[in-house]
Amino acid sequence: MNFVSVGLLLAVLPAFGGQQGASLAPIALYSQFQQEPPAGVLQAVREELSSIMAPMGLRFEWHALNAVRGQEVAVELAVITFKGRCDLNHLALHGTHSGPLGWTHISEGAILPFADIDCDGIRSFVQGGLLGVRAELREAMFGRALGRVLAHELYHIFANTQHHGSGVGKAAYTVANLLDENFQFDEKESAALLTSRTHELLTAAGEDSLR
Numbered sequence: 001m002n003f004v005s006v007g008l009l010l011a012v013l014p015a016f017g018g019q020q021g022a023s024l025a026p027i028a029l030y031s032q033f034q035q036e037p038p039a040g041v042l043q044a045v046r047e048e049l050s051s052i053m054a055p056m057g058l059r060f061e062w063h064a065l066n067a068v069r070g071q072e073v074a075v076e077l078a079v080i081t082f083k084g085r086c087d088l089n090h091l092a093l094h095g096t097h098s099g100p101l102g103w104t105h106i107s108e109g110a111i112l113p114f115a116d117i118d119c120d121g122i123r124s125f126v127q128g129g130l131l132g133v134r135a136e137l138r139e140a141m142f143g144r145a146l147g148r149v150l151a152h153e154l155y156h157i158f159a160n161t162q163h164h165g166s167g168v169g170k171a172a173y174t175v176a177n178l179l180d181e182n183f184q185f186d187e188k189e190s191a192a193l194l195t196s197r198t199h200e201l202l203t204a205a206g207e208d209s210l211r
């Protein structure tokens with residue numbers, strides 16, 4: 001055990017609630033893309049999701065849905081479908097997108113662990129802003145925006161709530177929410193994740209794996 005890194009980890013955790021210092025079992029994310037994304041976009045999606053969820057101790061293991069053999073075991077999982085093109089070809093100065101950027105499937109009032117992320121819609125929405133930055137920064141910025149929409153949908157799934165707050169869990173994003181340097185869950189949204197059944201199960205499974 002490296003005490004220096006443990007100290008840093010505790011320092012960045014929020015002061016309220018939660019299983020501080022406990023190592024939670026990872027959540028399995030099964031992803032599929034209608035079109036393969038550029039590596040830089042995909043990396044930024046993963047990094048942003050990790051960074052947004054780290055204060056709650058949530059970690060993710062990514063798997064390609066088409067490589068699933070049916071023998072995988074996960075404490076918690078979600079299936080993510082990225083719709084449209086997740087690349088940056090043919091950017092236009094003025095976006096015309098209105099409507100949802102992502103959505104989570106619900107059946108008879110129950111939230112299901114299936115979410116869709118609309119790459120075409122998100123790109124249309126933020127493309128004017130992306131054209132305002134240097135070309136070599138755009139993939140990372142676009143991936144970060146996709147990661148925020150993904151974190152929003154996973155909040156619905158793992159906090160098991162249809163409610164919205166004022167952070168990453170807010171009902172409607174502005175372009176700035178998607179492109180700014182920093183965007184996080186507010187305190188209520190964080191608490192909902194920290195006190196969720198999912199968090200409890202992942203904590204118990206994490207402790208089991210240490211025995």
Ligand SMILES: [Zn+2]
Binds near residue numbers: 152156164170171
């Ligand atoms: Zn929502």
